[in-house]
Amino acid sequence: MRLGLVVDLDSCVGCHGCATACKQWNTSGTIGPLSDKAPYGRNPNGAWLNRIRTYEVDDSPNSKTVHMPMSCMHCDDAACVTVCPTGASYKRSEDGIVLVDQDKCMGCNLCSWACPYGARELDPQEGTMKKCTLCVDRIYDEKLPEDERKPACVMTCPTKSRVFGDFDDPNSEVSKLVRERAGKQLLPELGYNPVNTYLPPRNKPVVEQYQPASLKDTVKGWVNKVISR
Amino acid sequence: MHPAFSVLVFTVMSGAGYGLITLMVLGHMSGFAPQEDSVLIGGGVLALVMITVGLLSSTLHLANPKNAWRSFSRFKTSWLSREAVFAVLFYPFTLIYLAGVWFQGVEVGTFVALCGLVSAVLAMVTLFCTSMIYASLKTIRQWNSSLTPVNYIALGLMSGSLLLAAVQALVAGELAAVQLQMAMGLLVLGAVVKVVYLFWIGKPAGSTIKTATGFTQASVRLLDQGHTSNGFLNNEFGYTVEANKLVRLRLLMLALAFVMPFLLLLAASSALTVIAALLVIAGLLVERWLFFAEARHVVRLFHGDQRT
Numbered sequence: 001m002r003l004g005l006v007v008d009l010d011s012c013v014g015c016h017g018c019a020t021a022c023k024q025w026n027t028s029g030t031i032g033p034l035s036d037k038a039p040y041g042r043n044p045n046g047a048w049l050n051r052i053r054t055y056e057v058d059d060s061p062n063s064k065t066v067h068m069p070m071s072c073m074h075c076d077d078a079a080c081v082t083v084c085p086t087g088a089s090y091k092r093s094e095d096g097i098v099l100v101d102q103d104k105c106m107g108c109n110l111c112s113w114a115c116p117y118g119a120r121e122l123d124p125q126e127g128t129m130k131k132c133t134l135c136v137d138r139i140y141d142e143k144l145p146e147d148e149r150k151p152a153c154v155m156t157c158p159t160k161s162r163v164f165g166d167f168d169d170p171n172s173e174v175s176k177l178v179r180e181r182a183g184k185q186l187l188p189e190l191g192y193n194p195v196n197t198y199l200p201p202r203n204k205p206v207v208e209q210y211q212p213a214s215l216k217d218t219v220k221g222w223v224n225k226v227i228s229r
Numbered sequence: 230m231h232p233a234f235s236v237l238v239f240t241v242m243s244g245a246g247y248g249l250i251t252l253m254v255l256g257h258m259s260g261f262a263p264q265e266d267s268v269l270i271g272g273g274v275l276a277l278v279m280i281t282v283g284l285l286s287s288t289l290h291l292a293n294p295k296n297a298w299r300s301f302s303r304f305k306t307s308w309l310s311r312e313a314v315f316a317v318l319f320y321p322f323t324l325i326y327l328a329g330v331w332f333q334g335v336e337v338g339t340f341v342a343l344c345g346l347v348s349a350v351l352a353m354v355t356l357f358c359t360s361m362i363y364a365s366l367k368t369i370r371q372w373n374s375s376l377t378p379v380n381y382i383a384l385g386l387m388s389g390s391l392l393l394a395a396v397q398a399l400v401a402g403e404l405a406a407v408q409l410q411m412a413m414g415l416l417v418l419g420a421v422v423k424v425v426y427l428f429w430i431g432k433p434a435g436s437t438i439k440t441a442t443g444f445t446q447a448s449v450r451l452l453d454q455g456h457t458s459n460g461f462l463n464n465e466f467g468y469t470v471e472a473n474k475l476v477r478l479r480l481l482m483l484a485l486a487f488v489m490p491f492l493l494l495l496a497a498s499s500a501l502t503v504i505a506a507l508l509v510i511a512g513l514l515v516e517r518w519l520f521f522a523e524a525r526h527v528v529r530l531f532h533g534d535q536r537t
Contacts, residue, residue, distance in 0.1 A: 016455065043458040051462075052455045053531055058447035065452065068442060070531065079367065085310035086299035104299055107292025110309055112465065113230075116368045116436075118528040121461040127292030184443040187436055187527060190367050198443055 001095040002167040003134055004074050004195030005154065006174045006183060010202050012052075012161040014067030018153035019050040022071070022132070025152035030137045031102055035125030047123045047130040050153060057201075061209055064201060069162070071153070072119040072132035073186070073194030074098050080111035080120065088129070096195060097134045105129050116187050117194070139164075167195055230369065231468040232521035235289035240359060241388070241513045243283030243316075244381060246276040247352035248389020249396075250323060252411070254349040256393070257335070258342060262405045263397055266334045271400040272393055273327040277320075284316060308365055312358035315351055322348035356385045363520075370435035370537055371524040376426045384486075384516065387412075387419035388509050391490060395506035398499035409502070413494050416509075420487040423516065427479065430523060435537040441530035451533030466526040478519055486512025 026049055027034040036046030050071040057064050074091075078098050081089045088104035089111050091097070100111075100120075105128040112120040112129065120131045135151035138144065148155065154164045165174035174197070177183065183197035213221070253272045256262045263269060288294050301317070303310040322344045329341025337345070360381035363372040390412040398404050439445045459467065470478075490505035490512075525537045 019455075045458065045460055045464075047461070051460075053451065054453040054455065055442055055444075056450045056452050057442075057444045062447075066442070066444070068531075082306045083309065083362075083365070085301075085303050085307040085313065086296055087302050088296075088299070104296055105293060106296035106300060107294075108290070108300070108309065109292070109465065110307075110362070112461075113526065114366055114368060116527045118462045118466075118531055122292055122465075124461075186443055187441055189436060189440055190527070192367075200443065 001169075002074075002076070002195050003095045003097060003139070003164070004167055004174065004197070005071070005134075005151070006163040006165070006177050006197050006199060007069055008159075008161040008163070008177075008181075008199045009066050009068060010161075010199060011159045012067045012069060013159055014052055014054050014065075015158065016052050017156050017158060018069055018162060019048055019052055021152040021156035022050040023048055025135060025138070026130075026133065029133065029135070031100065031130055031133055033123075033126070034130055035123050037124040045124060047121045049119075049121070049130060049132040051118065061207060064204075066201060068198070069153075070117055070119070070186075071196070072098060072134070073117055073192070073196040074132075074134065076193035076195065077191060079114040079192060083110045083114045085110070097136055098131070099133055099136065100129050100131055102126070102128050116190050116192060134164075167197075230521045230524040230526060231465050232518045233290045235286045237514055237517045237521070239283040239287035240381070241283075241510060241517050242279045242286070243359070244356055244385035245388035245392055245510060245513070246279035246283065247319075247356045248385035248387065249279070249392045250276040250389070251349045251352045252386060252389050252393050254326065254345040256408075258346065262407050263393070263401070264335055265401050266330050268397050268400045269330045269335070270327060272396045273323065273330070275392065275396060276389075277323065277327075280316075280319075308358050308361040312355055312362060315355040315358055319348055319351040319355055322351060353382065356382055368527045369524045371430045372520075374429065376422070376429055380422055380426055380520075383415070383419050383422045384513060387415040388506075388513055390415045391494075391502075391506040391509045394494075395503045398502045402499070404497060404499055404502060406497075409494055409497060412505075413491060416487055416491045416494070420483070423483070423487070433536065436527050436530060437536045438530045438534065441527065451531075454532050462528055463532065466528045467532060468522060470522050475519070475523065478515060478522075482512055482515040482519060484512070485509075486516055 023034055026032055034047045038044055052067055052069045055066045057066050074096055078091050081091050086104045086106050088101045090099060107127040120129050123130050139149050150164045154162045163174050165172040167174055178197050181199040183199050185194050185197060249272055257269060288297055291297055300310055300313045304314050326341055326345035326348055329337045357378055360378035364377035367373050394408045394412045397408055438449045442449050485508050490509050493501040493505040527537055
């Protein structure tokens with residue numbers, strides 16, 4: 001199994017709901033707490049496992065605002081695991097989820113240096129590295145109804161822009177979406193083989209722009225309209 | 230990259246210490262210098278102090294040091310783990326060698342000589358592991374190069390050679406010509422290696438905001454990073470220095486670490502040699518600060534940088 005997420009950049013509206021749901025679930029989850037430093041101060045800081053950045057792509061009149069949520073990509077070639085000196089970072093062989101053992105981490109930051117996606121953040125209070133667990137404490141929980149055994153971010157997304165599934169299964173929803181919508185990996189040239197895949201926005205017709213005419217042409221237009229009646 | 234002071238002190242001090250012990254042992258074994266047991270003991274103690282201070286300083290940047298002992302456990306994959314293992318393995322061999330010199334004088338037995346050679350090899354291996362921690366990161370193109378280990382080893386040997394000459398001047402009271410020549414040669418080598426590195430990182434290369442976001446056929450600009458104040462990623466990777474300050478610091482680094490010590494060594498005076506060694510250490514601290522400050526992590530692309 002290769003579990004991961006597909007994020008649809010066409011429908012994401014950048015509401016930060018996934019990040020908030022993630023923080024809420026995981027702060028009391030297996031790697032919790034996700035501490036904050038000065039949460040009500042001038043410069044609030046804290047560990048979040050999911051960040052949403054907003055970009056403007058292309059130039060007007062073809063420009064588009066794209067919201068890009070980013071969490072751990074659960075890479076096939078996870079350098080964060082390779083560089084870890086304590087063995088706190090590990091990748092599960094059964095489902096490919098990359099996790100940090102909070103009892104072993106010494107907070108050297110090297111894994112965050114090795115991660116190109118900014119997926120790892122040091123907890124300012126605990127001094128250990130925190131990262132997306134793909135809600136490993138939700139997706140296998142048999143006490144939950146079957147359709148709720150998904151990561152918190154996927155459950156909460158109001159536009160259904162996040163899809164969770166097994167990338168090894170060619171008939172899973174995520175595999176189909178990646179095939180049909182030409183899903184892309186981020187920074188493929190670095191060779192980390194990230195599992196999470198992004199669906200690019202669909203092309204939309206260009207909005208016609210209002211062309212201001214000269215005063216003479218405007219008057220001529222009005223006269224022509226009157227005469228034709 | 231944010232330059233953590235403890236890491237700067239660690240890499241410069243331990244690099245100089247490993248360089249010193251390597252050159253000293255090799256000089257002792259091959260018979261060209263130094264040949265007084267007081268110099269060997271003085272140099273060995275200085276190297277051990279510098280290495281130990283450096284290693285202790287390196288633990289200061291850990292956010293959770295109570296788990297530091299676990300860092301020996303991933304020797305097979307992690308360069309940081311390898312560095313830790315070799316750094317600890319280095320101590321017994323060096324201590325046996327120094328004890329041998331202490332009790333037997335310059336004419337040491339085969340076992341002590343062998344321990345000395347092993348400690349010289351381990352010193353270089355540890356320095357190489359330190360450099361590979363940085364060189365192995367594909368996320369930082371300024372580090373991900375064979376120039377990084379070359380730099381670390383060349384500058385470690387260079388600062389070690391000046392320390393050796395300074396110890397000779399202080400302990401034996403007179404300079405050895407061969408040590409001065411070696412120090413001057415290594416200063417030239419270090420300067421060449423550093424200048425090559427500076428030219429190499431100046432070339433545009435690496436990932437861009439387009440490959441980072443996947444929009445490779447259009448311009449991409451950051452509108453909003455998603456949080457109002459700086460988070461961990463901004464603090465760790467967003468460290469930015471103005472270009473003109475970087476140029477000034479590069480010139481300061483080249484003057485302190487290479488040019489001025491070389492000129493001081495030309496005078497061949499004991500006092501000036503000691504000053505030259507201190508200047509090299511100060512210059513290398515600037516050099517290591519620049520090594521971090523000029524390294525641009527790919528995460529910066531997601532925060533709006535157009536290229537690394």
